[in-house]
Amino acid sequence: RQKELEYASTLPGYISPFAKTNALSSTLNWQSRGPWNVGGRTRAFAMDVTNSNKFLAGSTSGGMWTSTNGGSSWTQNWGIVHQSVSCIAQDTRAGKTNTWYIGTGEGYGQSASSGGTNGYYLGNGMYKSTDGGQTWNVLDSTSSGTPQTFENVWDIIWNTAITPADTSTNGTVYSA
16 A cells, blocks of 8 residues: 555645645635435436536435536436435447436445444346436346345446447446
8 A cells, every 4th residue: 555655646636645635625616516405425426428517416325316407406317216326327329328327236335224334225236218317217137126135246236337339239238
């Protein structure tokens, strides 16, 4: 770890993780964005590649939210009982940008259960939207239907990505 820190200190713009304050943080002007009264950490966040004012955000226990005005207001567009969203990816290929994928399942453990350790909020697989994130449907091959019991590799999804180089109709979606 010490060698990592030494190397990092040679990089432009490096800020020590041990600094209590730094010049960069004192010059930034932060603005609060997003719904403030919904439980859960925002684990999934993306900006639409076709509209820089459209944001999608997923919460570990608050579902999916969309803003079309740069974050000034948000609408929950999840409509699914299971609220755990952990990652999001947009298909950026030409003609496919209305397609989005999200993964579910909180693998870090929640502060509200088990003292913050081993309190997973299990997921129910991957979901797909073909209308720009307005509605979501589970990908049946990834859903166990029992998010209360860990028995499926799709119960905790850390990340997802779509390869823009794939020219096939369906594309290739990766999940971890």
